[in-house]
Amino acid sequence: MHLSVFHITKAFISPRGTISALADVTFTAFQGEFVALVGPSGCGKSTLLRLVAGLLAPDSGQIDFTGWPQPPKRRLVFQDHALFPWMTVADNVAFGLEMDGIDRTDRRQRAIAQLESMGLAGFADHYPHELSGGMKQRAAIARAFVTQPDILLMDEPLRALDAQTRLVIQEELLSLWERRRPLVLYVTHDIEEALLLADRVLVMSGRPGQVRAEVTPPLGRPRDLTGRAHPEIEESKWQIWKLLEEDVRRQIQPQRVTS
Amino acid sequence: MERWLPPALLLAGLALWEVAARAGWISALFFPPPSAITLTLLRMLGSVDFWAGLGSTLMRLTAGVLIGGGAGLLLGWLMGVSRPLRVALAPLVAALHPLPKLALFPIVLVILGIGESSKVALVALTAFFPMLLNTLAGVQQIDPTHWEVAANYGATGGKLLRRVVLPGSLPMTLTGLRLAVNGALVVTIAIEMLSARQGLGATIWLAWQTLRTEDLYATLVVIGGLGLASNQLLESATRLLLPWKGKP
Numbered sequence: 097m098h099l100s101v102f103h104i105t106k107a108f109i110s111p112r113g114t115i116s117a118l119a120d121v122t123f124t125a126f127q128g129e130f131v132a133l134v135g136p137s138g139c140g141k142s143t144l145l146r147l148v149a150g151l152l153a154p155d156s157g158q159i160d161f162t163g164w165p166q167p168p169k170r171r172l173v174f175q176d177h178a179l180f181p182w183m184t185v186a187d188n189v190a191f192g193l194e195m196d197g198i199d200r201t202d203r204r205q206r207a208i209a210q211l212e213s214m215g216l217a218g219f220a221d222h223y224p225h226e227l228s229g230g231m232k233q234r235a236a237i238a239r240a241f242v243t244q245p246d247i248l249l250m251d252e253p254l255r256a257l258d259a260q261t262r263l264v265i266q267e268e269l270l271s272l273w274e275r276r277r278p279l280v281l282y283v284t285h286d287i288e289e290a291l292l293l294a295d296r297v298l299v300m301s302g303r304p305g306q307v308r309a310e311v312t313p314p315l316g317r318p319r320d321l322t323g324r325a326h327p328e329i330e331e332s333k334w335q336i337w338k339l340l341e342e343d344v345r346r347q348i349q350p351q352r353v354t355s
Numbered sequence: 356m357e358r359w360l361p362p363a364l365l366l367a368g369l370a371l372w373e374v375a376a377r378a379g380w381i382s383a384l385f386f387p388p389p390s391a392i393t394l395t396l397l398r399m400l401g402s403v404d405f406w407a408g409l410g411s412t413l414m415r416l417t418a419g420v421l422i423g424g425g426a427g428l429l430l431g432w433l434m435g436v437s438r439p440l441r442v443a444l445a446p447l448v449a450a451l452h453p454l455p456k457l458a459l460f461p462i463v464l465v466i467l468g469i470g471e472s473s474k475v476a477l478v479a480l481t482a483f484f485p486m487l488l489n490t491l492a493g494v495q496q497i498d499p500t501h502w503e504v505a506a507n508y509g510a511t512g513g514k515l516l517r518r519v520v521l522p523g524s525l526p527m528t529l530t531g532l533r534l535a536v537n538g539a540l541v542v543t544i545a546i547e548m549l550s551a552r553q554g555l556g557a558t559i560w561l562a563w564q565t566l567r568t569e570d571l572y573a574t575l576v577v578i579g580g581l582g583l584a585s586n587q588l589l590e591s592a593t594r595l596l597l598p599w600k601g602k603p
Binding site: 146149151170171172174176178180181182183191192194195196223224225239243 | 501503518522
């Protein structure tokens, strides 16, 4: 079972002209794999996730899901939690199950169990605004995991969190993923995070985005965050940085006028 | 301390009015002293006619808000969800909304005839637009990411409406309801002044024609109380219906 993304292009039309977000992206990812996507901001990583999720259609190219009996269930985890403020935490977590048609008692049980495994059981009947940033993002991750998706798409899920909370949730994420090992596409800015979590890191170029290279972290499975002490991690970080550096520098420099 | 300032000011004003009217500094015919108004009010509260009038006014108000507000709510959701519908109806709504609804009363009379239905129809028309516009705005200001979540987790049709569209737009809808009720009260009273035999507006008009100014003021007090009560009711309803409204 695998996902193949084949020569995808995607552009957006804005009042200031057409912005090419993705140019000819091709890669394959297999069931049971944790794949990270890193790249300079604005390189179309989020767009790529939305294309795989089916929320957007590509301008050209193809996305194939091979080997799944039917179109695989794809669920997104968004940058800033995107919990519904009008639902309790338990109802938020159960939202996907509710949409899947699972009855009330069953879905609540599953949502509570998921929350329990993430240390949030005591907050089931709270509203999101009563939770801290880290708790909200954990609830958002729970909402995706509890639906048991075939493909989990994560769009910089830990971006808004402080460094320490990040460490904790990264570890939780690893142990959650180990239980079922769905295919994960994980978008991040954080090179170290990509290396610590993923089986493969796809390095993207600046806009319009392309997959420029692939780096395999020198870590086995199952793993925890002690991997960060691994000397070879530093080498991989440096390798990825070298691939990104030019694009990142170009992006933060003021645009030179060309005629 | 500050809490006592408004009632103290009110009492001082009333006392001044009382003295001025009794001393003859102002005309007691145009501005009867508050004590006389209070007595008239108490007498009114004991009469069957008053309660029948209040009942008529409340009937028209409630029926109008339910019919017009309900229709506005429904269309607001639909226009919020469906772009074609929005594009098709937005200009029409924009053109009709600023019309003073009272000016349409003759047309409504021609169509529905003199009677309850034409009165309720005009009140409904008044309640319709604020409900529609606020509910529509409420649907449109739902966070785009929430639409993406809904789509990604497979929400469609009734489930989408019930779990996302309705609660997401509810704060604005309640604002719309408040505006609808306030507008409907104004129009109900106005219509009753124009054409009703019974109702608070009719009482005011009769009091004016017979120069019974105490009755006039006493009825105004009742109408003011009605407005206050409906606002209080809606405020409690808002608190009850929006438990998540601490922060967005």
